[in-house]
Amino acid sequence: MVTKVTKPKDLVGNMMIAQSGGPTVVINQSLVGAVLEAKTQKNIKKIYGALHGIQGILDEDFVELQKETKRNLEAVALTPSSGLGSVRKKPTPADCANIFQVLQKYGVRYFFYIGGNDTAETTHIINEEARKQQYEFRCFHIPKTIDNDLRQNDHTPGFGSSAKFVASAFMGDNLDNRALEGVKINVVMGRDAGFLTAAAALGRRYPDDGPHLIYLPERPFSLPRFVRDVKAVYRKYGRCLVAVSEGICDNKGVPIISKVTKEVDSHGNAQLSGTGALGDILANEIKAKTKIKRVRADTFGYLQRSFPGVFSETDAREARASATLAVRCSIEEFANGSIAIKRKPGKKYAVYYARVPLKSVAKETRHMPARYIHKSGNNVTQAFIDYAAPLAGELPPIGRLKGV
Secondary structure: OOOOOOOOOOOOEEEEEEEOOOOOOOHHHHHHHHHHHHHOOOOEEEEEEEOOHHHHHHHOOEEEHHHOOHHHHHHHHOOOOOOOOOOOOOOOHHHHHHHHHHHHHOOEEEEEEEEOHHHHHHHHHHHHHHHHOOOOOEEEEEEOOOOOOEOOOOOOOOHHHHHHHHHHHHHHHHHHHHHOOOEEEEEEOOOOOOHHHHHHHHHOOOOOOOOOEEEOOOOOOOHHHHHHHHHHHHHHHOOEEEEEEOOOEOOOOOEHHHHOOOOEOOOOOEOOOOOOHHHHHHHHHHHHHOOOOOEEEEEOHHHHOOOOOOOOHHHHHHHHHHHHHHHHHHHHOOOOEEEEEEEOOOOOOOEEEEEEOHHHOOOOEOOOOHHHEOOOOOOEOHHHHHHHHHHHOOOOOOOOOOOO
16 A cells, blocks of 8 residues: 655745855855746745845845846856855844844744854754744755765865965965975964865875975874974975965864963854964974074965955856755755765766755764875875865966976
């Protein structure tokens, strides 16, 4: 005997979409992909864009995106940073109650939030509140983060383009360091995961190219060992280029930068970006403990997130596809969740997309697998290069004079 399964009635209502967390080069591809798909769905009527994430919902600060022309939307898709503005805000129980008053007031039945793991946590909180209030609602998280640390995902929209920026920047800095020899330290974003810092290795073209040393949050960082590593590279090449994640910690898990700052964000995370303090700590250590005269440090900071003209075509394509699928799933599967990018097995790069539970992506982060980190703890393996190269895409050509 076959039991007949009936789907819930079609849910007709308005849609709300917002962006949260750090902007990226391709986050607007996700925004536009969701909006264009929603325009084709008869169950979705008005499409509200909340300005500055859930703060915009609380403030009832919206734009009606169904009024935007396809031409303008496509122009926005090619523009870096968050077209709707962003926010870092963890909703309180009172916020959730107010959010649902606003959603009901505007007839919203479909909610999409684009962002990283903190955004996924917020989406999960909102979805759970909908369940408690028995509010018929479709709630989806659309992935985004340059840190590439979302669980369930092989990689995350935003990472590929930022990886391309980091690799390109290190290619240029390597040439600079080769011309004017010395020690150069570059601090790259990465709180808990070292994927973006590791991407600096993608730009190596010659055996003596930097970065010569790469330090990641996944391995304990020791200042005395750091000095020894730099001295060894300097003896070999007469120079040393270093890539270091902003989130490096000592063997007790305490961030090195916490020696000089205690600031935290709304989710309780230590504030690591927006300061050159870590670079100064490391540069001063080399100056104090070695005889190397030329020592410099830069912090890439926010430049690596929304740099115009440096984007990965793979990244842009997958950012849009993730959002398109989120809207389709909300209509066709009568579900909630997050869209994850999975890599197909085999040597040729290919992916597929899957709907996963919100709670499986929310809050917690993933780290770089051990197989991507060199046993020395200060470099990456070929396995990482093979993993990341198709995500960043083609890099600028580099030439060298013979005999130089």
